[in-house]
Amino acid sequence: MAIPEQESAANGTGPALSHAGVGTAAWVGRDIPRKDADRFVLGHIDYTADMIAPGTLRVAIVRSSHAHARIGRIDTAAASAAPGVVAVFTGADVRACSAPMPTRVPRERFPGPVDIWCLAADEVLYVGQPIAAVVATSLNDAEAAKSLVEIDYDMLEPVLDAAAALAPGGALARADWPTNVVARDTIRQGDLDRAFQAAFRTVGGEISFGSGTSAPMEPRCYIADWDDRASHLTLHGTLQQPHPTRWMLAQVLGLREAQIRVVAPPAGGTFGLKMVGHPEEALVAILSRELKRPVAFLESREECFLANAREQTHRFEIAADAQGRIIAFRNTIVADVGAIGAGGGWVMAMVTPTVFPTVYDVPNVAVDAVAVTTNKPPWQGIRGYGKETANLVMERAVELIAVELGMSSIEVRRRNLLPKQAFPHRLPSGLNLDSGDYAPALDQLLDLFPLDEWRQRQQDADSNDKRIGIGFAFDLTPEGASFPGSMQAGFETSTVTVDPTGTVRVATSVTSPGGGNETGIAQIVADVFGLLPDDVTIIQGDTDITPFGTGNTSSRSLMFGGAAAVLAARELKSRVAACAATLLQAEPGELVFAQGRICVDADADRSVPFKQAVSTIYTHAYSIAADIELPLQVIKTYRSPNIRHVPDEFGRISAYPSFPYSVHAAAIEIDVATAQVRVLDYAAIHDCGVVVNPGLVEGQFRGAVAMGIGAALWEELLYDESGATRTNRFKSYVLPRAPDLPRIRMGHRVTPSPFQPLGTKGAGESGFGGAMSVITNAIADALGEHGRHVNRVPFKPDRLLPLLAGALS
């Protein structure tokens, strides 16, 4: 496939997309097509479910129908005798042949024991928790036999919301814990009481968030194949984190890592859902070893909606002086993180408090956060990872104080945004903001978004029929999560090899959720060697051939995996340069690598093909290349210099190195009779530092915005009074469809991160919180005076109707 020559169509980028320090930037900044693009459009990509070989046993999972109970007798006799059924496993069977799943957060940090088995062994903690596995020769047979498994339950009192979890003397969500409180955080900066007393204006509010889920189009799937003769397990799966999954399996199965190969085939979207720690990852492995046959689990869409996240309430207060300077902000957060499983999804609740006060320079800040466990499904990672709720609350607070001050909220933002020269900037939580250029981004947005026109249309609209609302919001998305004590702590590793024909291979620990990071990594490595991205092959997601690392979380692929690849490539380049210098009778320092050749800087006629220099090293290892270190393979780990796990003087660490931001504007219209919301216009400016592939970054940003609009307007997991998920299909958990969304217009700013070798920041997750926030602000704006009462996201019609009634009366 030919690579189109056109430059980026990105707005406001121009030459700023080039970068320093890598050599000639022929490919970084170019909007080139995805690697393997042909295979995608021909339907030739095989996802995990496509790899279920004929003869593989299939698992159907019998799940708890109660939110909290002790499991009594389980009768599997009838199910075992059903057609096609090979075996039925219970928690007791699993206990007899494996060990508990290790938790993403070290177990000592929990207030009570956390023995997590892939099938509940004793106490069930949520509706939908796996209790028994029916294994059959076909999925239909396994499913059909599920209803034959009989389970006796001894009911325990369920804890179904945060208020019940915190009620003194109330029920416990885990019978063996002394408390429902999983974690707390207290963040302090300055003197809050004094600031609030001295304030010219103060205002407070409450905002709660419904539960949401990422719902990628590809459901989860795991295929385990135990080779009994070799005592070796291969697991293929929808896995964002193959190495942590291998670590988990090694402990569950009591195997050495070398006995386990974990492969993550191309992923059909993840958005956090497919992080390590789902019970079925361990379950299929155990079943395959016990049954000595390959076993596959394919999640149904209904099961996919068991992934819970985000439910939380904020009570905040903000104070400003007479000049519109925000002088204080305080907030109390209570998050209902559901049951605790092996995964780390609930950690999102502890990320939220660390993001305040986002992009604003606020001297006095207090945030208190508590995460409580309840008898709802465990939180699973979801785009935003807790940062989205912090941004939304901050953006609401800014709007509310602007009303009190009688100023436009745009002006209040301007007066309080951190200025470019204030970076690096320490947030009260200890996070160290790398760089930013916020106010000019707002100016750029106002060029893209016709504010006056929309204000006019708003005035002209008949407010008893349709109401137009206009919103603005900033979004700060800390990226590159690197948590101490977590497996693993946040470094990434890449192995770069220059093969004998002069092509390049990068095996990297970062995986791809499907967003195209392999193309970006190929671009930056191609630039180091002066080759084409097509000359660079990226290998991901196979623990036998990719080095150890986190995988795909927190927009880390280019930031960490790409950086490691560049460091390794530079070292290899210097080896190839040494050989070329001999061939060209020049000094290595005089050589330039470009367009597949190595030439003497001052004398372009003196050059040698890259291929030839490489071939010489391989074929003249005892003569011309005798001094060049072999193999032509270098492995490098990248650790960010902007991570600090040693507490500072305030006892705080900094677990995120990179801070992309964006600013959003939207115009929405509410139909007064039906409370349906339409998004009429949307514009945003995004800054993730140096952009490697504008098309990829823009595509992911637009995807994040679409998801944020969905989370603000339509998407909510609802539970009935027994704790069962009511929203278990796309008809009840409503994702945005193409006609629901306007075209999302976007522009870039490029404020390189001084801490990252290429100047890039995380991209991919960024924008989600801004979209949630801007829609919320636009809805509040449409409600006029009554907008201050907006207190719950998402704005489904049943919640919006009473607000509209208030606005009309």
Next chain:
Amino acid sequence: MSRPSIDLALRLDHRDVVAHVDGRALLIEAIRDLGARSARIGCLTGDCGACTVLLDGQPVKSCLVLAAAADGREVVTLEGSASAIAETVRRAFIAKKGFQCGYCTSGMILVAIDLLEAFATPTEADIRSAISGNLCRCTGYDDIVSAIADAAEQLSAKAATRESPEIF
């Protein structure tokens, strides 16, 4: 072990195939078992469109059709879809980055081809409405819409060239 099973004969991606399938099987399950893996399973409830195939030339969600109902009929998946329009749509999806993870792409491309076969100059609203039965969680749809619009433009341009009189 008595399970209802049926014999199925159909034309799948221009090949005649016969299979012995579970009577409960859905068309999507049967064709995937027959190797047509580009049709994806996203929900099995008719909501996502990942399983879209052409059944006797019409796009259908193959999770809403029993395999038995396809007996004697013709099924074309993305892999079997080949025409000038199909080729143009594919190129446009690449050029405009009309996919990220690609899981929705089989359905999106088949629906786009169907739209452009029926209708050479769709508006943006037409395109959005045509793909409204297909969910994409990655792109926010803009790049898919751009890809389809781009394909429409290229096809119209080609048609115009064909219709214009030969000068040489």
